[in-house]
Each structure stands twice: as structure tokens, then as C-alpha cells.
Amino acid sequence: MRRGHCHRHGADQPCTCAMGNLYRFVEPLALYLLKKRGQTHGYELIGALREQALTDSTIEPGALYRTLRRLEESGFVSSTWDIAASGPARRVYELTELGEQHLQEWVIVLGHLAESLAGFVSEARDLFPSTSS
Amino acid sequence: MRRGHCHRHGADQPCTCAMGNLYRFVEPLALYLLKKRGQTHGYELIGALREQALTDSTIEPGALYRTLRRLEESGFVSSTWDIAASGPARRVYELTELGEQHLQEWVIVLGHLAESLAGFVSEARDLFPSTSS
DNA sequence: TATTATAAGTGTATAATACACTTAGATGGC
DNA sequence: GCCATCTAAGTGTATTATACACTTATAATA
DSSP states (O other), X not given: OOTTOOSSSTTSSOOGGGGSOOOOOHHHHHHHHHXXXXXXXXXXXXXXXXXXXXXXXXXXXXXXXXXXXXXXXXXXXXXXXXXXXXXXXXXXXXXXXXXXXXXXXXXXXXHXXXXXXXXXXXXXXXXXXXXXX | OOTTXXXXXXXXXXXXGGGSXXXXXXXXXXXXXXXXXXXXXXXXXXXXXXXXXXXXXXOOHHHHHHHHHHHHHTTSEEEEEEOSXXXXXXXXXXXXXXXXXXXXXXXXXXXXXXXXXXHHHHHHHHTSOOOOO
């Protein structure tokens, strides 16, 4: 997306697309959804991510599938093929013990980030004269 | 930095370095500092960024200099050379009108992100049994 | 039989970061 | 005068994350 032009969300208000590539937090979101749902497959997570996204950009299927692959290589999730269900075979993922720990680490890191961002936003707002009232 | 190993912050608690490449928010931080300080040069901003960083990783000189260059190409800042001061010549930056608007957009976007992150962290914490008490 | 929904990807370009390295002016110690 | 150090502004290049398009294949439905 070219900076300053967002065709998806219009010109009503600035959105992450128009600000360049913002981190989408695919990894912690995937770990969180796996923890919450127990077992799931990628395609189902794609739907869940449409409602969970932390920015106003949606997370792409490609990004999710690659992230799941990497999480498995790192030992944070394990997968098995489900060929019993109707439709194409599903690769069913599950959090490992290590993955649970990793999610908890993400929660700590993102907690700090949320606080820092809130503080920054508050300080930055003070630099501009209030337009309301 | 290899994931899971942070030589800078030790093993006391998870840090952004060990979680992979997290967005460092160099652009909004630079815009904010320029708004706050009026006129500054890159080297001074590097020092300021050491105290303002939103993650526990410091922002690198290389990233800042490239960001300032890009901001100028986009018309968000303007620069002039200061050869009067002692030492090597300084490229002195200043926010433009467009840059002020862009900073305000960043504040809106990061405000939303801070809220989303705080909500996510809160929901994720609920998935783990409390260890305290 | 053709279309659509489901499911899991790959290809490839751009963008952000990580770490190392370079260039060059000024200052202070010897 | 010479060398180390501080100041200032970069560049080189590899890795990681994202963006968007595209492919493959199974099953259900019209």
C-alpha cells in the first residue's frame, strides 16, 4: 500500500495501511487463538483473525500459514493431518508446553508495549492544542 | 538477534529482542521529538531516542538517519546544513505543516493500537491461572 | 458438468530492522 | 606535530515481516 493512500478504509481517518508497514502481531495472535480454542487449523484461524486483528488491516492467509510453519519449526506448536473431516485435509495445530510459555512471554512484552504506546500517545496529544471545547 | 536469546537484557524477563523483529516506531518517535524540540539534528535525536524508545530495544542510528531522509522526501520535514556550530556540519531538521498533520495521524493510529493491545493482553492474561496469591 | 466453498499453501516485491562499517571535522593530551 | 576521542552523518548488506497475487486440490451444490 502506497503511503498516504488507503483504498480499503477510505479517507475518513488515518489507518495503519496508510502509515506504511506496521507490525501485525501475527505470531502472538496465532498463539493466543490456539490457546483459547485448543485445536484448530489454519483456515479457521484466518476467519478468527478477521475479528481479532490488532490493527485495522486484516492478517493475510499467506502470513498466517508461514507463521504457523515457523512456530512448528521452533517447537511452539505441533500439527497432525485431519483427513476424516469433510472437504480438503486439514492440518490441525495445537500449542506445546513451550508454546504456552512463549505466549506468556508475548503477553509480558505486549503489556509493556501497550503501556509505552499509551504514554507516548498521551504526551504527543499534549503537544497539540485541543480542538474540542 | 536469534529468537529466544537476548544477550543485551539477560534472561530475567522476555524482551522484544528475543521475540523477533518488533516494530520500533522510528517514524512517529522522530516526528514527535521534532515537534517537541522545534529544530534538531540527527545525532541529537539519537540520544533523545535512547530515553524515548517504546520497546526495550534502542533505535539504531542507521534507522534514524534513513527515516529522516525518507521523511524529507515525503515532505514531512525540511532540513538545512548548520556549519556555524563547532564540530562536523549538522543537518538541522524541522517539521513541515504536512509533517505536523502526519504526526497527528500517527497519534490516532497509535492510540487505537495501544487500546487494542491492552485489550488483547487483558484477554490473554485471563487464559492463564493467576500465579500471584 | 460447472461453479463455489473449503483448505493449504507458494512466488516475489517492498519495507523495517540488525549489526557492522566508513568518512570526516574538531578537541585534548603527549 | 601526532594520535586518540568525541561529534556528526551516513552506507552495506543480511534477515524478517508484510502485501498482493497466484496455485493446487477436495467436496458440495446448482
